[in-house]
Amino acid sequence: MDQFTLNLLVVGASFALYIGIAIWARAGTTSEFYAANRGVHPVLNGMATAADWMSAASFISMAGLIAFVGYGNSTFLMGWTGGYVLLAMLLAPYLRKFGRFTVPDFIGDRFYSQTARIVAVISLLVMSITYVIGQMTGAGVAFSRFLEVESSTGLFIASAVVFVYAVLGGMKGITYTQVAQYIVLIIAYTIPAVFISLQLTGQFLPQMGLFSTHTESGLPLLARLDQVLVELGFRDYTGHHSSTLNMVLFTMSLMIGTAGLPHVIIRFFTVPKVSDARASAGWALVFIALLYTVAPAVGAMARLNIITTIYPEGTSETPVSYEERPEWMRNWEQTGLLAFEDKNDDGLIQYYNATPEFESVAEERGWEGNEMVTFNQDILVLANPEIANLPGWVIALIAAGGLAAALSTAAGLLLAISSAVSHDLIKSVINPGISEKGELMAARISMGLAIVLATYLGLNPPGFAAQVVALAFGLAASSLFPAIMMGIFSKKMNATGAIVGMLVGLGTTVLYIFTYLGWFFIPETNMLPNNADNWLLGISPLSFGAVGAILNFVAAYLVLKVTGEAPEEIQELVESIRVPRGAGSAQAH
Amino acid sequence: MSDKSASAYWAANVRIITICLVIWALVSFGFGIIFRPLLSGIPIGGTDLGFWFAQQGSILTFIVLIFFYAQYMNRLDREFGVDEV
Structure with missing residues (x-):
């Protein structure tokens, strides 16, 4: 078959x-x-x-x-x-x-x-x-x-x-x-x-x-x-x-x-x-x-496995020739997830990191650039069964x-x-x-x-x-998590505090992400280049959700201080969800 | 349940949560990231203990923490008479 x-x-x-x-x-x-x-x-x-x-x-x-x-x-x-x-x-x-x-x-x-x-x-x-x-x-x-x-x-x-x-x-x-x-x-x-x-x-x-x-x-x-x-x-x-x-x-x-x-x-x-x-x-x-x-484990092993496939005699020896590459590489080249280019026309596959620091070594060995030009990270899992025969x-x-x-x-x-x-x-x-x-x-x-x-x-x-996946985590971290947690752990938290908190958390996180990734992710609309030198304290836009969450908590408590605590019946509701007894099967409204 | 035992139950819950979350933070942010240089003297299979915590140990500790908490709370619920029947 x-x-x-x-x-x-x-x-x-x-x-x-x-x-x-x-x-x-x-x-x-x-x-x-x-x-x-x-x-x-x-x-x-x-x-x-x-x-x-x-x-x-x-x-x-x-x-x-x-x-x-x-x-x-x-x-x-x-x-x-x-x-x-x-x-x-x-x-x-x-x-x-x-x-x-x-x-x-x-x-x-x-x-x-x-x-x-x-x-x-x-x-x-x-x-x-x-x-x-x-x-x-x-x-x-x-x-x-x-x-x-x-x-x-x-x-x-x-x-x-x-x-x-x-x-x-x-x-x-x-x-x-x-x-x-x-x-x-x-x-x-x-x-x-x-x-x-x-x-x-x-x-x-x-x-x-x-x-x-x-x-x-x-x-x-x-x-x-x-x-x-x-x-x-x-x-x-x-x-x-x-x-x-x-x-x-x-x-x-x-x-x-x-x-x-x-x-x-x-x-x-x-x-x-x-x-x-x-x-x-x-x-x-x-x-x-x-x-x-x-x-x-799969990641580390597959990476090592691929390198030893290309350099069967060791990384300082001659790599494998393009003609003798294993069957799985041929298969995956067809998908475009893996691609080679023989830059120095020697018929061999040189896979390395062509950085300025490495240039002298590459030159000495007659290498003219990394020849595994496409190496999609998904291959490590998808091709694993074939690599392992x-x-x-x-x-x-x-x-x-x-x-x-x-x-x-x-x-x-x-x-x-x-x-x-x-x-x-x-x-x-x-x-x-x-x-x-x-x-x-x-x-x-x-x-x-x-x-x-x-x-x-x-x-x-x-x-x-x-x-946008980064945005999904940022939103969940900065809006819903703090609101739910305060709803349970702070009996006195009131509506205004929670709403202001969510808006502050959401707002700052979205603003920070858009500042570096562009407004609504439209390319070229970012106000600052997206790299570590420009990030606030070196915090990447993907990491900002945690900061947004902290701002959410702080804003909510400040508002709570000036607007007064939640009504008595809400505080009783919170008391009741804190104890397990009485959790019926299905409660509708 | 009286107000007094309700607040005692909640205080006991918050205390055990705090203890668990200190351990949660210690194994991941602590051993896995911030204190990794301090643990570099403890070798494990070609690398150090901090690397093991970052890729294996913290996850295993999280599992233990959740089951410990679940067990602990089942006992606490019974002690305070707030378990489900």
């Missing part, structure tokens, strides 16, 4: 499974549609949360992101996991006790203000819609790469599948498909990782392999990697080369941004009890860690895994978007008298429209799609 048929079979089987689950888990009430009737086991919810959270970017790009920078990008590993500690202790249990369906629902009721609710809805919509664009384009790319269809055709197939299970099943359908998607993606990620670890270090667990001896050289793997990189003019892998302040703030922004993302928070509304919400955050992190502790079904699994990661995150985001529209705008603001049946219909229609919008944006992604 050829690879294409195999890919088609494995991906087709996984899609049939998702559709099957959708038919089994149809939603009949708004409680089922928004919160799976609060009947999801905490371990299963942990799995669904892991799939919800780990996007196409985590699955495909994470290892490469770390591999090409090394230690400096550990910030992603810590930032995208540390947020779960904040969720488990500061947000999830209390929001579960509050017993509503959406994040703006909490903010609107707790701060007894429609303005606060609408500010929350707007930031939710901006962050979720921008985030979903990346997932839809990711699904399209995964399709086109593995199933040899146009990426727009791939996008339509992906949208149709999500449409079936999200519109039919709402949160209930999404939850159980996410569980299945998690299993598919983690198997797909782990198998090649275990094999590459065995090949390079003889260690079964990649997490151990990363810190073990590299069999071929007899040196510790990371020491060997540092050595070959430095010999080729790159920075050493384990060294600390970036600003410490910026690393700390970037990690912090990712952590509080993660905790403030509505599509993650609403997953914790689906478990039966407050104590389940706490444990479920732990399970979510266990399942996320299965990928996030393996990713740095694994059978065709493993390659097919990677295809199914990448699609599972993209679809599960897209579905979670779409639910956050549609519930904000049907529940927070239609039910709470526009038409409070709407019937249960009417609201369920509104939720399904909003979901359908959200999918159409996401598909459209996936087909015509705005040029700034990549930068």
Whole structure:
């Protein structure tokens, strides 16, 4: 059987499974549609949360992101996991006790203000819609790469599948498909990782392999990697080369941004009890860690593996000739993710970092520039099974895994978007008298429209799609996280304080990002060049979310001081969400 | 539940959260980034302890912290009679 048929079979089987689950888990009430009737086991919810959270970017790009920078990008590993500690202790249990369906629902009721609710809805919509664009384009790319269809055709197939299970099943359908998607993606990620670890270090667990001896050289793997990189003019892998302040703030922004993302928070509304919400955050992190502790190992090992493939005799010896390059390089050159150019016409591949400092070495060896002219970071994961000579079904699994990661995150985001529209705008603001049946219909229609919008944006992604992810984290960190936290931990916080805080956090963060990345990301409209010399105290626009959050807290407390505390009944409401007892199953308005 | 035990329950919760978050910050921002130079004398597989904390140790510690907190709170809920039935 050829690879294409195999890919088609494995991906087709996984899609049939998702559709099957959708038919089994149809939603009949708004409680089922928004919160799976609060009947999801905490371990299963942990799995669904892991799939919800780990996007196409985590699955495909994470290892490469770390591999090409090394230690400096550990910030992603810590930032995208540390947020779960904040969720488990500061947000999830209390929001579960509050017993509503959406994040703006909490903010609107707790701060007894429609303005606060609408500010929350707007930031939710901006962050979720921008985030979903990346997932839809990711699904399209995964399709086109593995199933040899146009990426727009791939996008339509992906949208149709999500449409079936999200519109039919709402949160209930999404939850159980996410569980299945998690299993598919983690198997797909782990198998090649275990094999590459065995090949390079003889260690079964990649997490151990990363810190073990590299069999071929007899040196510790990371020491060997540092050595070959430095010999080729790159920075050493384990060294600390970036600003410490910026690393700390970037990690912090990712952590509080993660905790403030509505599509993650609403997953914790689906478990039966407050104590389940706490444990479920732990399970979510266990399942996320299965990928996030393996990713740095895959990154380091694949990078070393590629360098030793090009320099089989060692970095100071002759590299491999273009004619004798391995089969997987030929395959991936066809996709355009990998490209060579024989600059000095010697028929050999010279891969190095052509910096001014390295020029004398290159000249001495007759090198006229780096000849691996395109080396896309996604290759490290996508080509891993071929590099490790694994059978065709493993390659097919990677295809199914990448699609599972993209679809599960897209579905979670779409639910956050549609519930904000049907529940927070239609039910709470526009038409409070709407019937249960009417609201369920509104939720399904909003979901359908959200999918159409996401598909459209996936087909015509705005040029700034990549930068906007930074904006999503910045918004979540600087607006929603502080507002929710103060809503729980500060009994006296009033509506004015919360609204001013959110606006200050949002405003400063957006302003800081636009100053360096351009107004609304339009190129050439930035007021200052985007580099470390021009950043305020060396803080990158991507790291500003943490500063925005601090400004949010400060502004809110200053306003609280001059406007007086929240009314008595609101303080009693806060008292009641602080204790677990009395968390009923589904509470509607 | 009386007001007094309600505030005692909340104070106990805030205290354990504070302890957990100090550890949370110590392993990630501390050992993983700021204090990495101080830990450079402790070698681990070709690099140092700070690198291990940045890429593995902090994540493992986060998991332990959440399950510890969940267990601790289950006990606290029962002690104060605010657990779910």
